[in-house]
Every structure is written in C-alpha cells, then in structure tokens.
Amino acid sequence: MTMQPASQELTARIGETIKAARAARGLSAPELASACSALGVPVTPNAINKIETARRESLRLEEALAFAIALNLPLVSLIVPLDGDAEVDLLPALRLPVWEAAVLITGEDQPDDAVEGSAHALLAVYREHVVDVRTALISTQAAHERRSQAARNELGSERYQQLSRQASEFERIAHEDCQRLRDTRSRMRTQGLHPAPLPAVLAFLDPDEEESTT
Numbered sequence: 090m091t092m093q094p095a096s097q098e099l100t101a102r103i104g105e106t107i108k109a110a111r112a113a114r115g116l117s118a119p120e121l122a123s124a125c126s127a128l129g130v131p132v133t134p135n136a137i138n139k140i141e142t143a144r145r146e147s148l149r150l151e152e153a154l155a156f157a158i159a160l161n162l163p164l165v166s167l168i169v170p171l172d173g174d175a176e177v178d179l180l181p182a183l184r185l186p187v188w189e190a191a192v193l194i195t196g197e198d199q200p201d202d203a204v205e206g207s208a209h210a211l212l213a214v215y216r217e218h219v220v221d222v223r224t225a226l227i228s229t230q231a232a233h234e235r236r237s238q239a240a241r242n243e244l245g246s247e248r249y250q251q252l253s254r255q256a257s258e259f260e261r262i263a264h265e266d267c268q269r270l271r272d273t274r275s276r277m278r279t280q281g282l283h284p285a286p287l288p289a290v291l292a293f294l295d296p297d298e299e300e301s302t303t
Contacts, residue, residue, distance in 0.1 A: 098178060101143040103153060103167045108141040110160040124159035125152070132156075165194045205280070214277055218284055221273045222291070225266040229290055232259035267294060 111121050118134035118141075125132040130151050139145045140152075157164040169177055169190045179190045192198050196212045239252035271294050274284045287294060 097143060097146050099168070100140065100145055100148050102170055103148055103156075104140040104143055104145070106162070106167050106170065107137070107156050107160065110162055111137075111141075114160065116160075121156075121159055125155040128155045128158060130155035163195075165191050168194060211282070214273075214280070214282065218270075218273050218277060221266070221270040222285075222287065225263065225270045225291055225294075226288055228259060228263035228266045232256055232263045233290075235259050267291065270294060 107121075111118070116124075118137045122132050122134045122137055132152060132155065136145070140148060153167055154164060156162075157167055165171075169179070169187055171187060171191060173187065175186060176184055177187050177190050178184050179193070185193065196209060235252055235256035239249055239256055242249040242252060270291070274294070277284045
C-alpha cells in the first residue's frame with residue numbers, strides 16, 4: 090500500500106518530521122534504518138536520506154508506521170504538522186485546520202450522528218472500554234492496597250480505623266467502576282464485538298458476563 094501525495098507535499102512533510110525527530114533523538118540514519126528493520130520493515134539509510142530531502146515521491150504505509158514507532162511518534166504527527174501552519178492540505182482538494190485534519194485521521198471525536206456499528210461508533214466504544222478498564226484497575230488496586238495496609242496495623246487502633254475507612258471508600262468506588270466496566274463489556278458483546286481480555290485483578294468480572302451471553 091502506498092501513500093500518494095499531491096505533488097509530493099505529503100511525503101515531503103513526513104520527511105521533514107522524520108528528519109527533525111531523528112535529530113532530536115540523536116539517531117543517525119543507519120541507526121533509524123536498523124530500528125525499522127528490527128520491526129520487519131527494511132529501510133536503507135539511503136532511502137531515509139531521500140525521504141528526508143524530498144527526493145522520494147511516495148512512502149509506503151508500513152514505512153510510515155515503522156518510522157513512527159521507531160521514533161516514538163504518533164503516526165498522525167507524521168502526516169499532519171501539529172506545530173506547523175494553521176491549515177494543512179491533507180489531500181489535493183481538501184484543506185483543513187490542522188486539528189480537524191488530525192481528528193479526521195485519529196477519530197478522536199465521534200460525530201453526533203454516528204450510526205451504531207459505524208467505524209466512528211466502534212472506535213468510540215473501544216476507547217470507552219480502555220478508559221473503563223484503566224479506571225476500574227486503579228480503584229480496585231487502591232482498595233486492595235488500603236485494605237492490606239489496614240491489616241498490617243493493630244486491630245482497633247486509630248491508624249487501623251483510618252485505613253479501614255479509606256479502604257471502604259475505595260471499595261465503593263471500585264464497585265461502581267467495575268459495574269460500569271461490566272456494563273460496557275456486556276454492551277460490546279450485544280453488538281457482536283469482542284472486548285479484550287481483562288487484567289488478572291479484574292478477571293472476576295468475566296464469568297458473570299459470559300453466563301449472561303449464553
């Protein structure tokens with residue numbers, strides 16, 4: 090698959106970003122080439138030089154992905170100059186404000202009229218699931234930690250009572266967070282989606298969901 094830019098502008102923009110990021114990280118062209126090759130995308134130092142100096146007319150998608158990963162950059166930042174002009178020519182007949190162009194690529198915002206099952210709606214559901222998992226994981230681990238700390242103090246002591254109250258509050262929050270996560274996973278399965286496996290600490294949420302879907 091090849092990215093075909095309008096008059097090489099897209100490839101030139103990507104090349105400029107790669108060059109700046111490589112210099113900021115103190116990487117030589119051979120070192121960047123080696124990092125890309127380690128990802129299974131062979132790129133020669135000469136090819137990198139041509140890309141950085143706008144002497145390549147196009148860039149393969151897997152090359153762009155490899156450069157983004159090797160340079161620890163979001164892929165969108167290769168395509169859209171986030172710190173550049175206010176607007177960008179994303180396509181020959183499509184000029185957009187920079188942030189609108191970035192959002193179009195990343196799908197960060199879900200349109201109000203997104204149809205259930207559409208790409209935008211699916212992306213929003215999976216993003217919601219990731220947030221719910223992280224939230225439930227944080228509150229559950231915090232509850233376990235406070236309860237464990239309380240157990241290490243003398244029963245009935247002031248410190249024990251203080252930690253027990255904190256543990257109870259975290260457990261209440263964790264219960265709400267886990268219920269929200271359970272609901273999200275159930276909704277995903279109802280839509281025929283397959284939520285990612287849960288961390289071991291939250292694995293107890295899956296059995297009930299599996300029973301409800303059988």
